[in-house]
Each structure stands twice: as structure tokens, then as C-alpha cells.
Amino acid sequence: MPYFDPDRGASLRTAFDALVADLSDVTATTMFGCPSYRADGTLFAVLVTDGVALTRLPDDRRGALAEQFETGPFDANGRTVTKWVQVAVDDVDELEQLRPYVVASYESALVG
Template structure:
């Protein structure tokens, strides 16, 4: 469920990156576009931004050095393990690296 055009733009940009990766498909999680690799969720796009579901603590800390990272909010319930960042361009180096790491953790 998109509330503005920026979410669609972010979703399109994420898809441009991840849909060529082996085993990736799109589904819906909590009503939002989400991306799975071999059936394992690794990213969600929402009005909160891009949520990465499979980062290690070290990978999350590295991302936090570049961007503000927050937990994913599912209508008042926080999913603290998910690293959510507000981005316009997921191909920017820190975000793309973290997105790739979340994907790689899903396919292990």
C-alpha cells in the first residue's frame, strides 16, 4: 500500500537492483512489496523506507555509520531486528552493500 509516489520510486529502484539476482522474487508482507531469495525474506519497501531483514549486528552497525537506521514499525509493534533506512537511491554504496548482504544471508 503506497501513500505517495516516492514509495513507488523506491520500489522500482530496489527492483532494478535485486530482480536480476539469482532466486529473487517479489511478494507482499504486511501489505508492502517485499523481496525474497529462495523463499527467505530479505527486504521490504514501505512508507518508512527500505527495511533489510537479514543483516548481522556488524553489518547493521556499518550501515548506521552512514545513515540513520530504525526498526520496522508494523502499526505500533517494532521489529527491532530489521534495519530500516530512508533512502531515495538504493544503489548508493552503503545501501546497496547492505541490501546485498541481506540478500546473501537469505540464500545461505
């Protein structure tokens, strides 16, 4: 099963692109067959069909994120990536509430 279905995830991708449009040095690529976002070359977010994986979210922000959203680790073909936190997004309108965490992952990516 692919991580990102381009038909089912189209509205999420469009909304996420808009969410990060004002962040500088962001480029979109494809990784694991998913839209992936880099800040000055460092990965900070990966879209999955029904959510977003934040790859650089600081540990001190994870608790607050888990209080607001359903979260879990990213699973890459049976290999769990515990440093990445995957967030379920049921409705693209939720992205605005997710924005502070996306920005935190982006900022962590910028500082390496």
C-alpha cells in the first residue's frame, strides 16, 4: 500500500503547500512516494494520505501535539521511525492548528 494516494490526498497536499508557502527556503520533493518538504535542504515534513509526518519536531513539543492530535511514529515498510511523529489529519481545516508544529519542525531543520 502506498503511503500517499495522490487522489485521496490531493486536498491535503494543496492545503499543506499553502501552509508552508510563506516559509523561506522550502522545497518540495518526493520521498517514499510522498510529497516531502525540505528547509534549506533538510527534510522537515512528509505527507501521507491521511496526515503529516514531522521529521524534525523537537521532543519538548511532542506532548502538546499529542494532546491536540492523534499521533504515532512513522512506519516505513515495517520499520518504525520513532524520531518522526505522524499526525492524523481528518480535515484540511485542522492544518491551521498544526501550523505551530510544522513551523517548529521547519525551524529545527534550518538549524540542523
